[in-house]
Amino acid sequence: MNTWDTDVLVIGGGSTGAGVAWDSALRGLHVTLVDRQDFATGTSGRFHGLLHSGGRYAVRDPGSARECASENRILRQVAADCIEDTGGLFVSTPEDDLEYADRFLAAAQAAGMEIEEVPVGVAVRDEPRLNPKIRRAFRVQDGSIDSWKMISALLRGAQDHGATVLPYHKVVQVIRRGDRVEGAVMEDQRSGEEVLVHAGCVVNAAGAWSGQVAGLAGCEVGVRPGKGVMVAINHRLARAVLNRCHLPSDGDIIVPVRTVSVIGTTDHPVADPDDTECSPAEVHQMIEAGELLVPGFKESRALRVWSGSRPLLPKTETSAGAGDREVSRSHTVLDHGARDGVEGLVTIAGGKFTTLRLMAEDTVDVVVRKLGREAECRTRTEVLPGSESHHFYWIGNRQQEAETDPPDDPLICECELVSQHDLDTVVARRPNWRLDDIRRALRVGMGPCQGGFCAFRVAGMLHQGGRYGRAEANSALREFVQERWKGVKVISWGAQARQTRLDRWIFEGVYDLEHLPE
Amino acid sequence: MTAVVWGAEAWAEVRSSLDRCIKCTVCETACPVAAVTELFPGPKTVGPQAERFRTGDHSPDLSVDYCSGCGICSRVCPQEVRIAELNSRARAELKRERGAPLRDQLVARPGLLGRAGRPVAPLFNWAMANPVIRWAGERTLGIHHKAPVPRSTTRTFSYWVGHHAGAKSARRVVYFHGCSTQWYEPHIGQKVTAILEHNGYQVVIPKQDCCGLPLQSNGLFPAARGAVTRLARQLVPGGTDDLPVISSSTSCGLMLKREAREILGADSPELRSVSQRTYDIFEFLLELHHRGELRTDFKPVPLTVAYHAPCQQQNQLIGKPALGILRLIPGLRLVELDRSCCGIAGTYGVKREKYEIAMRVGEPLFADIQAEGPDLVACDSETCRWQISAATGATSVHPLEILHRAYGGS
Numbered sequence: 004m005n006t007w008d009t010d011v012l013v014i015g016g017g018s019t020g021a022g023v024a025w026d027s028a029l030r031g032l033h034v035t036l037v038d039r040q041d042f043a044t045g046t047s048g049r050f051h052g053l054l055h056s057g058g059r060y061a062v063r064d065p066g067s068a069r070e071c072a073s074e075n076r077i078l079r080q081v082a083a084d085c086i087e088d089t090g091g092l093f094v095s096t097p098e099d100d101l102e103y104a105d106r107f108l109a110a111a112q113a114a115g116m117e118i119e120e121v122p123v124g125v126a127v128r129d130e131p132r133l134n135p136k137i138r139r140a141f142r143v144q145d146g147s148i149d150s151w152k153m154i155s156a157l158l159r160g161a162q163d164h165g166a167t168v169l170p171y172h173k174v175v176q177v178i179r180r181g182d183r184v185e186g187a188v189m190e191d192q193r194s195g196e197e198v199l200v201h202a203g204c205v206v207n208a209a210g211a212w213s214g215q216v217a218g219l220a221g222c223e224v225g226v227r228p229g230k231g232v233m234v235a236i237n238h239r240l241a242r243a244v245l246n247r248c249h250l251p252s253d254g255d256i257i258v259p260v261r262t263v264s265v266i267g268t269t270d271h272p273v274a275d276p277d278d279t280e281c282s283p284a285e286v287h288q289m290i291e292a293g294e295l296l297v298p299g300f301k302e303s304r305a306l307r308v309w310s311g312s313r314p315l316l317p318k319t320e321t322s323a324g325a326g327d328r329e330v331s332r333s334h335t336v337l338d339h340g341a342r343d344g345v346e347g348l349v350t351i352a353g354g355k356f357t358t359l360r361l362m363a364e365d366t367v368d369v370v371v372r373k374l375g376r377e378a379e380c381r382t383r384t385e386v387l388p389g390s391e392s393h394h395f396y397w398i399g400n401r402q403q404e405a406e407t408d409p410p411d412d413p414l415i416c417e418c419e420l421v422s423q424h425d426l427d428t429v430v431a432r433r434p435n436w437r438l439d440d441i442r443r444a445l446r447v448g449m450g451p452c453q454g455g456f457c458a459f460r461v462a463g464m465l466h467q468g469g470r471y472g473r474a475e476a477n478s479a480l481r482e483f484v485q486e487r488w489k490g491v492k493v494i495s496w497g498a499q500a501r502q503t504r505l506d507r508w509i510f511e512g513v514y515d516l517e518h519l520p521e
Numbered sequence: 522m523t524a525v526v527w528g529a530e531a532w533a534e535v536r537s538s539l540d541r542c543i544k545c546t547v548c549e550t551a552c553p554v555a556a557v558t559e560l561f562p563g564p565k566t567v568g569p570q571a572e573r574f575r576t577g578d579h580s581p582d583l584s585v586d587y588c589s590g591c592g593i594c595s596r597v598c599p600q601e602v603r604i605a606e607l608n609s610r611a612r613a614e615l616k617r618e619r620g621a622p623l624r625d626q627l628v629a630r631p632g633l634l635g636r637a638g639r640p641v642a643p644l645f646n647w648a649m650a651n652p653v654i655r656w657a658g659e660r661t662l663g664i665h666h667k668a669p670v671p672r673s674t675t676r677t678f679s680y681w682v683g684h685h686a687g688a689k690s691a692r693r694v695v696y697f698h699g700c701s702t703q704w705y706e707p708h709i710g711q712k713v714t715a716i717l718e719h720n721g722y723q724v725v726i727p728k729q730d731c732c733g734l735p736l737q738s739n740g741l742f743p744a745a746r747g748a749v750t751r752l753a754r755q756l757v758p759g760g761t762d763d764l765p766v767i768s769s770s771t772s773c774g775l776m777l778k779r780e781a782r783e784i785l786g787a788d789s790p791e792l793r794s795v796s797q798r799t800y801d802i803f804e805f806l807l808e809l810h811h812r813g814e815l816r817t818d819f820k821p822v823p824l825t826v827a828y829h830a831p832c833q834q835q836n837q838l839i840g841k842p843a844l845g846i847l848r849l850i851p852g853l854r855l856v857e858l859d860r861s862c863c864g865i866a867g868t869y870g871v872k873r874e875k876y877e878i879a880m881r882v883g884e885p886l887f888a889d890i891q892a893e894g895p896d897l898v899a900c901d902s903e904t905c906r907w908q909i910s911a912a913t914g915a916t917s918v919h920p921l922e923i924l925h926r927a928y929g930g931s
Contacts, residue, residue: 131529237540238573262573299533304540399581402574406582410559417544417570450573452544501600502543 004188005198009035009167011370012187012202014174014216016042018150018356020208021157022363022382028164029385030371030378035200036158036166037189039173041440043154045276046210047356048443049311051233051267052260053244054078054086054146055357058093058118059251061110062103067333067355068114074358075144077383081360084390085153087398089259091145091244092126094137096295099249104139107248117144130241132297145244147260149396150356151443156387163388170440172198177205177219177348184220184339184347193435204370207350211276211312217350222343224350228276228312231268232285234494236293237304237451239398240264245296254292261398262419262450263306266293276312283493305494306451316353334362336369349373415464416457418450426464436470438462438483454487455506459514477519484510528788532610535783539607541600542569548594548604553862554587557881561587564594567611568604575611580618585611587875589866589882590738591832609737609784616740624663628868629739632731635704638673645673665876669865669911671705671903678707682726685714690723695756697777697799699770700731701903709903712925713769713802719928720809720816727758734776737785738867746787749776753791766799769921771834771901772867774801778837801834802921803842803901810846819927821852826923827895829858829886829909831902832866843901843920850927856893860886863900865908880912887912899923 011027013020016038024036038044057071079086095104111118119142126140127133158168172189175197179185186201207224209216217224239259247255258265266289286308293300316335334354340346351366364380371377386393401420408414412424429444430436438461441447447461448454458480466476488503495503510516526534548564549555555563567585574581585608594604616625627633638645648654655666678698694717702710714724733748756766756777768774777799781787800808809815830841847855863883864870870879890898890913898913899920900906906917 132533238537239576242576242578299537303537397579398576399574399579402571402581406584417566418573420570420574451540451542456544498541498543498600501541505543505545 005196006201007035008201009033010203010374010376011035012037012200012205013208014187014205015045015208015210015212016154016158016168016170017045017047017208017210018043018154018359019210019351019354019362020206021154021161022359023206023208023351023366024161024166024168025157025387026360026363026367026380026382027370028161028166029381030367030376032371032374032376034161034166035202036161036168037172037174038170039192041170041437041443042158042168043151043443045212046311046313047150047154049233049279049309050150050231050356051256051258051265052147052150053256053258053357054148055355056091056143056145057114057116058091058107058111058141058143058145058246059256061114061116062106063250064333065110065114068110068116070333070361071357072114072116072144074361075146077360078148078357079146079395080393081382081385082153082156082387082390083393083395085149085156085387086395087147087260088395089145089147089243091143091246092130092133093141093143093246093248094126094133094296095139095248096134097136097138098295099247101138103250104141104248108141111141111143118142130243130245132240132299133245134296134298139248141248145246147244147258148356149261152389152396155444156389159388169198171435174216174219177216179220179345182344182346184345203347203374205348206366206370207348208366210314213314213350213352217339217348220339220345220348222339222345222348224337224352225317226352227315227317228273229315230271230273230278230310230312232281232289232308232310233265233267234286234289234308235306236264236266236300237306237498238262238264240297240300240303247296254289255296257293257296261446266290266300270313273312278312279310281308281310281493286493304451304498306499307449307453307490308494309490314352314354333358334365336365338369338373340373347373415460416445416447416450418452418457419446421445421447421457423464426461430465430468430470436465438479439486442483448483448487452502452506453491454484455502455509458483458487459509474521478521481516481519484516525782527782527793528786531782531788532786535603535606535610536572538601538603539569539572542602543600545599547597547599551593551597551861553591553593553864553882554589554878558587558878560584560878564588564604564608568594568607569602571611572607575614577614580611580615582611583615586615587878588612589862589864589869589875589879591862591866592836593832593861596836596838603783606784613740613742617742621739621741622663624872625739626741627662628664628871629735629741629744630731631700631704631735635673635700639675639677639704642673642675659873663873664871665873667911668871668876669904669907670871671701671907674705674707676707678703678710679728681707681711687714687724688718690721692721693723693725693764694805695758695761695764695766696724696726697729697756697766697768697773698726699768699773701770706903709769709919709921712921712930713767715930716806716921716925716928717767720814725758725761725764727755729755732773732776733785734772734780735868737776737780738869742785746785749781749785749787750789750792753777753789753795756795757791762794764798765805766795767802767805768799769802769919770903771801771831771837772904774799775833775837801837801839801842801901803846804837804839806924807842807845810849815846816928817849819850820929822850822923822927823852824896824923825854825856825893826897826899827856827858827890827893828920829860829863829898829900829905831900831905832862834901843899846924847899847920850923853923853927856895858886858889860889862886863905863908863912865904867904870908879908883908883912890915897923
């Protein structure tokens with residue numbers, strides 16, 4: 004069995020784990036990070052992409068609002084390439100209480116948010132699709148953030164500082180000697196091989212799955228997965244993030260992220276964080292709710308629907324055990340030594356994407372103390388790889404580049420403008436790519452055709468390049484297409500139904516996908 | 522059927538049509554420009570595809586400027602994506618950000634050139650035929666030295682109107698003649714008037730300015746909006762709100778019928794009213810014929826005429842009504858040229874950087890004309906006629922000139 008020693012073993016390759024890896028590596032610790040799947044496949048890769056200004060928490064959760072406002076500013080400095088500076092609007096629709104707007108403004112100012120009330124006419128002029136019947140409008144520093152890009156930058160940064168990161172490595176055993184956790188055994192989900200990592204400290208950053216991981220060490224973490232459903236709309240309906248100015252509820256935010264608008268979200272407790280089922284009722288609820296912000300919303304083309312599980316912590320959990328440090332209501336670092344008498348294990352639970360850096364800082368503060376390797380956190384100022392120029396991501400970038408792509412570098416994904424060169428560059432980065440990993444890295448298959456025109460090209464090119472055998476290419480294609488269709492099943496009406504029909508003709512009629520040789 | 526919306530709502534409707542694209546690529550195979558140059562990546566690419574990457578504050582792509590605006594993509598799209606309209610908007614955004622060259626400002630204002638040329642028409646025409654001057658024009662302005670330009674005339678159409686004692690009738694129509702008839706081809710307007718009067722109509726010809734189409738196709742939207750709303754006011758003489766408005770210029774007719782609303786997002790009460798009463802001259806005559814009201818006292822016209830339906834006429838979605846009328850004329854041998862575009866697309870093909878592209882686009886059409894060797898080429902659009910004549914040497918006429926001859930005109 005392949006075995007090595009590391010200072011910190013991070014379990015979970017979502018935003019939290021990637022943040023912890025980056026923070027630890029910058030403080031000079033050796034880090035190994037593992038995930039049971041590809042990185043950013045859990046909650047982080049399944050959110051709406053909002054970089055919070057704090058507005059959504061201003062009234063109900065001022066602590067979180069303050070955190071968001073300040074982390075938002077930091078991330079803009081250190082991760083510009085992952086962020087689009089869309090700005091945001093909170094608007095009082097005809098159904099929203101105007102008195103709330105006053106409370107909102109006061110709370111936002113108290114939380115240190117940059118906020119400005121704008122005349123309704125100005126808001127509607129800037130956002131032509133916005134409901135003209137809105138009564139008040141506030142401009143805030145919302146943005147959108149690309150979770151895949153962000154997590155990939157954090158991991159790349161960590162690797163540049165010596166970290167080892169392993170996707171598709173599932174923890175099968177936590178090594179515990181007496182009251183001490185000393186490492187874990189991981190199984191490669193692709194090859195079946197096992198690796199053993201001895202660690203000075205294990206950080207459970209499994210988010211909604213952290214209860215399961217803690218269980219392997221004989222500890223309990225009462226995380227409550229809260230499922231949220233989101234729908235992506237085919238194009239941007241607004242330049243800025245549009246929020247209803249009321250107590251946050253279902254379907255009251257539309258985020259322009261990359262080429263789409265995402266409407267979110269719901270919140271239902273689920274027993275299993277892997278429960279990603281989206282019911283037609285939830286989707287319709289979302290789409291109907293969009294009408295209040297953008298009249299005609301329901302006539303827009305819904306591209307895809309998905310859900311993610313928030314890692315919510317009940318109040319009891321945050322105050323359990325002496326020595327636990329309640330950082331805020333939003334996230335909590337659980338030191339299992341103080342809490343359960345199990346040393347060498349720290350769980351970071353709760354929290355949200357926008358505060359990932361702070362979560363990591365708070366976690367690693369505990370870790371370095373335990374390891375006796377105290378060092379200052381550097382993530383407030385250290386710029387992530389790719390963001391050195393401090394230019395925010397701009398949606399037009401890729402289109403601008405595509406203009407100058409040489410003719411021998413054809414587009415393979417026309418919806419998201421991915422060229423053959425892009426594909427070659429990404430697949431050279433590591434062995435064993437699944438088509439779905441390439442999708443997250445390049446957005447192949449995420450546009451209007453949902454893989455109809457690009458999936459077979461990518462599979463074919465990977466086969467041609469010798470990365471896939473024939474049977475492997477065929478099954479990869481089949482698996483990918485099935486997964487894509489899962490996300491369009493409940494929204495198959497209108498334009499997307501036509502697209503699905505055409506895609507089926509291509510895959511079943513032209514390629515006879517079901518009967519390709521294994 | 523949903524209600525027709527105007528102004529900003531009309532644009533929202535056009536923009537959302539990108540949602541209907543299923544990437545079937547029919548438009549790319551039909552686009553005559555993408556077929557001949559790599560400078561234009563194709564209607565799907567710069568249309569519904571690129572639109573998802575545009576946020577309205579900064580244009581990411583320049584290649585959309587190579588769209589000729591022929592509109593074939595929108596016509597062939599089985600999903601009714603308004604591709605050409607999206608492209609037009611994107612080009613206007615580009616011009617708004619970067620400014621339009623003097624050349625575009627100039628060719629977008631036919632009235633300006635017409636006014637300048639008229640008092641010195643012989644000199645103007647000599648200059649336009651002079652290779653040295655044309656070379657200089659290419660170097661300084663960017664107007665290709667071989668590009669077709671119209672011949673100026675000393676007597677405008679409105680001069681003729683002022684001296685024309687029109688027939689009175691209870692059946693009246695408004696004639697929207699357009700700039701070309703006014704400044705370059707007044708005989709077209711005279712023949713339209715004669716044909717309509719022959720059929721018992723009183724032709725009301727109000728003073729009128731440009732419809733703004735060349736401004737629009739050059740991406741100068743604010744000026745174009747101003748022009749078309751002013752024209753709409755001019756086309757309701759005496760507050761008339763029920764007379765048919767007859768157009769003999771296909772692209773200008775299309776402007777009133779659809780493009781003012783769908784591309785410019787223009788809106789005014791007069792425009793709404795005029796838009797739904799605008800007819801192409803042959804559309805109007807064919808309707809008369811279907812009602813049994815068209816006079817068919819035709820003399821034989823023993824000619825071979827090759828007919829080309831221009832894009833902007835095809836985009837009116839009225840079929841090819843000129844064929845329906847010309848077929849009634851005895852002795853006429855009518856050949857339908859089944860080609861898509863002559864390449865000129867208004868002012869596109871006169872530009873230095875686009876001239877060669879336009880000529881390649883028109884190549885199949887020119888080859889058919891040369892193979893056929895007709896006595897005349899008939900085409901409803903003025904710029905297409907100029908392009909066809911310049912490229913093939915054939916004499917090209919408006920089909921109504923043949924009808925006029927069949928009615929005994931000269």
